[in-house]
Amino acid sequence: MDESLSPKKALEDLNLIKETINRSTGASMFTNFVYSTGTILAFAGLHVIVGCILSYYLLQTYGLTPKIKIALWSVWAALFCFVSCITIGTLLKQAKAHDISLITYYKRIAIKTFIQIDIPLETMCFFFSIYFIKSGQPFYILPTLAMWIGVLLTSLGVVYLEKSFQFAGYVYLISGGIGLIFLSGYGLAYAAVVFGIFSIVHGLLMHNRYKQLLKEHSQEDNASANDQLTKESE
Amino acid sequence: MEKKANQSENRAHLEKVFQVPARLKIMSILIVQKKADFSELIHALGLTRGNLSMHMKMLEESKYISIKKQFVKNRPKTTYTITVRGKRDFQIYIDMLESIIATIKKREE
Numbered sequence: 638m639d640e641s642l643s644p645k646k647a648l649e650d651l652n653l654i655k656e657t658i659n660r661s662t663g664a665s666m667f668t669n670f671v672y673s674t675g676t677i678l679a680f681a682g683l684h685v686i687v688g689c690i691l692s693y694y695l696l697q698t699y700g701l702t703p704k705i706k707i708a709l710w711s712v713w714a715a716l717f718c719f720v721s722c723i724t725i726g727t728l729l730k731q732a733k734a735h736d737i738s739l740i741t742y743y744k745r746i747a748i749k750t751f752i753q754i755d756i757p758l759e760t761m762c763f764f765f766s767i768y769f770i771k772s773g774q775p776f777y778i779l780p781t782l783a784m785w786i787g788v789l790l791t792s793l794g795v796v797y798l799e800k801s802f803q804f805a806g807y808v809y810l811i812s813g814g815i816g817l818i819f820l821s822g823y824g825l826a827y828a829a830v831v832f833g834i835f836s837i838v839h840g841l842l843m844h845n846r847y848k849q850l851l852k853e854h855s856q857e858d859n860a861s862a863n864d865q866l867t868k869e870s871e
Numbered sequence: 872m873e874k875k876a877n878q879s880e881n882r883a884h885l886e887k888v889f890q891v892p893a894r895l896k897i898m899s900i901l902i903v904q905k906k907a908d909f910s911e912l913i914h915a916l917g918l919t920r921g922n923l924s925m926h927m928k929m930l931e932e933s934k935y936i937s938i939k940k941q942f943v944k945n946r947p948k949t950t951y952t953i954t955v956r957g958k959r960d961f962q963i964y965i966d967m968l969e970s971i972i973a974t975i976k977k978r979e980e
Contacts, residue, residue: 642886642967642968642971644971644972644975647967647968647971647972648968648972650889650892650895650968651965651968651969651972653892653895653896653899654895654899654965657895657896657899657900658899658902658903661899661900661903661904661915800914
């Protein structure tokens with residue numbers, strides 16, 4: 638009987654099963670992570686706005702002196718560290734919920750296709766940023782960053798079959814494009830709108846969707862458990 | 872003798888069901904997610920509605936999946952869940968594929 642299935646077909650089928658299972662595991666974990674971290678995105682957006690307001694206040698009150706430059710870097714570094722710590726904390730919590738280590742959790746979420754998309758994008762973004770700093774146009778780093786997030790989100794949308802990512806990706810892509818064409822010297826306002834307000838809106842939408850999905854799933858599970866109980870009692 | 876004939880019949884059935892890559896993909900998704908709705912599967916597999924329905928019908932006839940139809944916010948929603956038999960037979964099929972590969976590797980050695 639085994640002979641009727643050719644080794645080539647057997648290998649093809651096994652690869653197909655493995656690929657689909659990997660993709661599904663990564664996708665369900667990733668979607669779960671993203672939905673549950675919707676609040677973090679909103680939280681990060683709020684901190685970007687706080688950072689922008691603080692930076693604006695420092696620049697308006699004291700001007701761009703060497704000391705203020707250090708203060709500005711410190712403000713942004715502190716905000717970045719704070720948001721990063723909370724993100725890592727959430728990742729740890731999620732990994733614990735799945736009963737796996739943080740590294741295994743990362744490996745499952747960041748499936749090969751995602752890494753293949755992300756690394757070239759990060760490299761491009763890095764070199765563009767250096768180019769903008771060297772050519773005395775650092776404000777163009779922000780729209781480039783927005784475009785990187787945009788391409789990353791649209792690609793993630795395709796990889797993980799998540800339409801809302803594709804939509805959010807296009808919002809960042811377009812705002813990045815607009816920033817590149819029209820932005821010159823309004824970096825703080827741009828950051829507050831694109832990385833602040835957009836992130837808050839996107840994060841809250843994600844969070845609400847997750848809540849709704851959880852609710853639907855728990856209702857379905859309760860209904861099927863009730864069905865089973867009724868059948869058993871009959 | 873009868874047992875052997877039954878086994879051979881079962882395997883023939885497995886091959887018939889899983890000879891189509893789309894059905895293998897559906898079962899792989901359901902093994903991981905336990906359940907999935909119609910639109911989720913259409914999105915994941917890139918199949919047409921008719922094509923997916925046909926594959927789901929075949930899997931249901933083999934008792935590999937159970938179908939639950941309901942209305943959510945006045946819209947019909949079909950959810951597919953993998954059955955115990957589905958899990959068992961899919962595992963048997965995977966074991967079958969692995970044994971073929973293992974045999975070939977042994978022969979090569």
